[in-house]
Amino acid sequence: MSNWRERFARWFQGRYGANDTLNKWLLGAFLVILVLALLLQSNLLNLLSVLVLAYAYFRIFSRNIEKRTAENRKFLEIKSSVLSFFRGGDRTHRVFSCPNCGQKVRVPRGHGKISITCPKCHTEFVKRS
Ligand SMILES: [Zn+2]
Numbered sequence: 425m426s427n428w429r430e431r432f433a434r435w436f437q438g439r440y441g442a443n444d445t446l447n448k449w450l451l452g453a454f455l456v457i458l459v460l461a462l463l464l465q466s467n468l469l470n471l472l473s474v475l476v477l478a479y480a481y482f483r484i485f486s487r488n489i490e491k492r493t494a495e496n497r498k499f500l501e502i503k504s505s506v507l508s509f510f511r512g513g514d515r516t517h518r519v520f521s522c523p524n525c526g527q528k529v530r531v532p533r534g535h536g537k538i539s540i541t542c543p544k545c546h547t548e549f550v551k552r553s
Pocket residue numbers: 522523524525526527542543544545546547
């Protein structure tokens with residue numbers, strides 16, 4: 425048994441491993457999708473869960489540590505911007521939509537009523553920051 429473990433440890437050396445946020449989320453997503461697939465009897469979700477798991481395993485056993493680290497960093501960036509979107513922006517900035525074209529404009533908070541010029545269509549509109 426210890427021999428088997430030693431061999432596995434040697435084989436696993438230099439590989440990326442499961443200790444990053446993206447892999448934890450992938451494995452979590454796999455479980456959620458799998459449960460949904462079973463509940464809804466959906467072949468599509470079943471396939472999706474297999475793909476998510478395959479991607480997680482691919483990352484765990486990958487030797488390209490640099491690339492996996494970059495992936496995880498990208499994932500963390502996306503995650504934090506999604507989270508701040510659901511919290512209604514961060515504490516230092518507010519996001520407004522241009523009334524003309526819908527372009528999102530980010531402005532610093534706490535400057536009272538300000539006039540904002542849309543970077544896309546150059547429409548001016550006044551908002552309270
Ligand atoms: Zn605009």
